[in-house]
Amino acid sequence: MSSSALRENGGQRADLVEMQLDALYQVSQVLSRSADLHEILSDVLHVLHEAADMQRGMVSLLDPSSGELMVGAAHTGHREQLEKVRYRPGEGVVGAILKEGDTLVIRRIADEPRFLDRLRLYVPELPFIGVPIQVGDEAPIGVLAAQPAADDGLLTERARFLEMVANLLAQTVRRAWDLEKERQALTDERDRLRREVRSGYHLDNVVGHSREMRRVFEQVRQVAKWHTTVLIRGETGTGKELIANAIHYNSSRANGPFIKLNCAALPDNLLESELFGHEKGAFTGAVAQRKGRFEQADGGTIFLDEIGEISQAFQAKLLRVLQEGEFERVGGTRTLKVDVRVVAATNRNLEDEVEQGEFREDLYYRLNVMPIFLPALRKRTEDIPDLARFLVGKLARAQGRPLDITDGAIRTLMRHDWPGNVRELENCLERAAIMSETGSIDLDAIQLTGLEEKLPSARKAVAPPPETDLDDPELDERERVIAALEQAGWVQAKAARLLGMTPRQIAYRIQTLKIRVKQF
Ligand SMILES: Nc1ncnc2c1ncn2[C@@H]1O[C@H](COP(=O)(O)OP(=O)(O)OP(=O)(O)O)[C@@H](O)[C@H]1O
Numbered sequence: 001m002s003s004s005a006l007r008e009n010g011g012q013r014a015d016l017v018e019m020q021l022d023a024l025y026q027v028s029q030v031l032s033r034s035a036d037l038h039e040i041l042s043d044v045l046h047v048l049h050e051a052a053d054m055q056r057g058m059v060s061l062l063d064p065s066s067g068e069l070m071v072g073a074a075h076t077g078h079r080e081q082l083e084k085v086r087y088r089p090g091e092g093v094v095g096a097i098l099k100e101g102d103t104l105v106i107r108r109i110a111d112e113p114r115f116l117d118r119l120r121l122y123v124p125e126l127p128f129i130g131v132p133i134q135v136g137d138e139a140p141i142g143v144l145a146a147q148p149a150a151d152d153g154l155l156t157e158r159a160r161f162l163e164m165v166a167n168l169l170a171q172t173v174r175r176a177w178d179l180e181k182e183r184q185a186l187t188d189e190r191d192r193l194r195r196e197v198r199s200g201y202h203l204d205n206v207v208g209h210s211r212e213m214r215r216v217f218e219q220v221r222q223v224a225k226w227h228t229t230v231l232i233r234g235e236t237g238t239g240k241e242l243i244a245n246a247i248h249y250n251s252s253r254a255n256g257p258f259i260k261l262n263c264a265a266l267p268d269n270l271l272e273s274e275l276f277g278h279e280k281g282a283f284t285g286a287v288a289q290r291k292g293r294f295e296q297a298d299g300g301t302i303f304l305d306e307i308g309e310i311s312q313a314f315q316a317k318l319l320r321v322l323q324e325g326e327f328e329r330v331g332g333t334r335t336l337k338v339d340v341r342v343v344a345a346t347n348r349n350l351e352d353e354v355e356q357g358e359f360r361e362d363l364y365y366r367l368n369v370m371p372i373f374l375p376a377l378r379k380r381t382e383d384i385p386d387l388a389r390f391l392v393g394k395l396a397r398a399q400g401r402p403l404d405i406t407d408g409a410i411r412t413l414m415r416h417d418w419p420g421n422v423r424e425l426e427n428c429l430e431r432a433a434i435m436s437e438t439g440s441i442d443l444d445a446i447q448l449t450g451l452e453e454k455l456p457s458a459r460k461a462v463a464p465p466p467e468t469d470l471d472d473p474e475l476d477e478r479e480r481v482i483a484a485l486e487q488a489g490w491v492q493a494k495a496a497r498l499l500g501m502t503p504r505q506i507a508y509r510i511q512t513l514k515i516r517v518k519q520f
């Protein structure tokens with residue numbers, strides 16, 4: 001090279017460095033924007049084209065699942081078309097770069113035998129530079145390639161520049177992949193939880209085969225198909241909330257939100273902002289705008305528990321949402337419209353309340369479109385054995401140990417009148433389970449919960465328990481004696497006859513088996 005040519009070359013190099021610095025700055029700006037990876041790659045290629053004289057840029061990324069290279073972005077060409085092009089490691093020029101992990105500089109791409117021209121992107125007469133995209137010493141995760149506008153004798157410098165860009169890209173791609181993996185894990189987890197919640201409220205988990213409960217199940221199935229308002233009635237602990245959940249999770253809204261609000265828990269003013277939300281500054285303490293439960297429930301179900309407890313003033317406000325599906329946030333003027341199914345529940349006698357002028361009649365009719373009555377447990381004692389076993393199973397899972405319940409214990413449970421219904425039964429069994437060291441909930445464990453003291457009042461209301469087969473080999477001696485005593489109305493002599501024993505023998509067993517004899 002002559003001295004003038006050298007000077008010339010030196011000047012060119014300085015220009016190139018200047019240009020590349022500017023381009024690097026622009027690349028760093030693109031990378032610091034958080035955007036979709038494809039967009040970032042396209043923008044970087046655009047900068048290379050516009051600001052660094054590196055044309056027809058292309059990024060191929062490894063698809064970890066197939067081990068193939070896919071075109072992530074190219075400066076020309078349509079995305080859809082490019083997405084079909086794949087290289088195997090080692091295949092073509094790009095595949096070779098990925099496999100070897102080395103930069104490849106070709107003065108004239110047309111002369112390169114490995115050049116496949118799959119993308120029909122390159123100008124055959126121009127040089128080609130391809131560099132691996134890799135984090136540190138790890139195996140390459142992709143390839144960045146481009147064509148300088150001409151062979152100006154500075155291909156080495158251009159290659160070094162492209163390597164710098166590739167290093168920056170590597171970090172970004174890795175971060176995007178990690179984020180994607182995390183996002184995927186989170187959606188999987190959300191879907192799993194959703195399935196779990198939904199299966200928890202499957203009707204299989206609402207126990208009962210009595211006529212009354214079968215009717216409830218049929219009603220739930222029916223109302224789940226529609227968007228009508230449902231009013232669930234029943235004494236405390238009969239399963240109103242459980243049924244409200246079952247309606248939602250068995251309806252077409254199951255993937256939408258299920259939002260619950262206990263109307264008895266809040267005074268009027270709080271209830272209003274809780275349900276309808278508020279605008280910033282609507283009242284002292286309203287420092288920011290807030291969505292109400294109705295808005296949160298959009299596309300899903302709102303469960304208004306203890307609806308019988310709301311004031312007259314609030315009843316009027318609620319009526320409007322139920323009628324029009326419209327409301328304003330507290331302190332707001334914009335009218336909001338939502339698509340929400342309302343399920344309400346109460347243990348009050350709303351008809352009486354209407355009669356006494358406590359509850360608005362129009363609201364009553366609005367709510368009572370589809371009433372579901374949950375029967376008291378004492379009206380369906382035949383459900384107690386299944387319920388008891390189901391609840392014991394639930395406790396066993398919660399306590400992480402096997403638990404079972406004896407028939408004798410179940411028979412005792414069936415004689416109680418359960419003013420607190422299923423919840424009381426659940427609590428009683430939980431106490432009994434704690435008392436039971438062996439994990440078998442028997443009469444003793446039930447007696448220890450103090451249930452016995454409440455029995456006499458119950459006995460009148462409840463049908464006698466079904467007779468146990470005294471020859472049942474499953475019964476242990478204690479259960480057999482208790483069953484006989486029960487069938488004999490706790491008359492020992494009669495029980496002894498049933499068991500083919502003498503009165504003395506049964507008295508002895510009652511003593512040694514520590515059976516507590518009931519006094520009538
Ligand atoms: N049929 C049933 N099968 C299984 N579990 C039930 C059944 N009914 C009620 N339960 C359980 O009993 C407990 C009380 O039920 P829930 O909270 O739904 O009653 P509630 O009617 O809303 O009571 P309250 O009026 O006091 O709010 C819950 O743990 C629920 O899962």
Ligand SMILES: [Mg+2]
Pocket residue numbers: 240241305
């Ligand atoms: Mg409840």
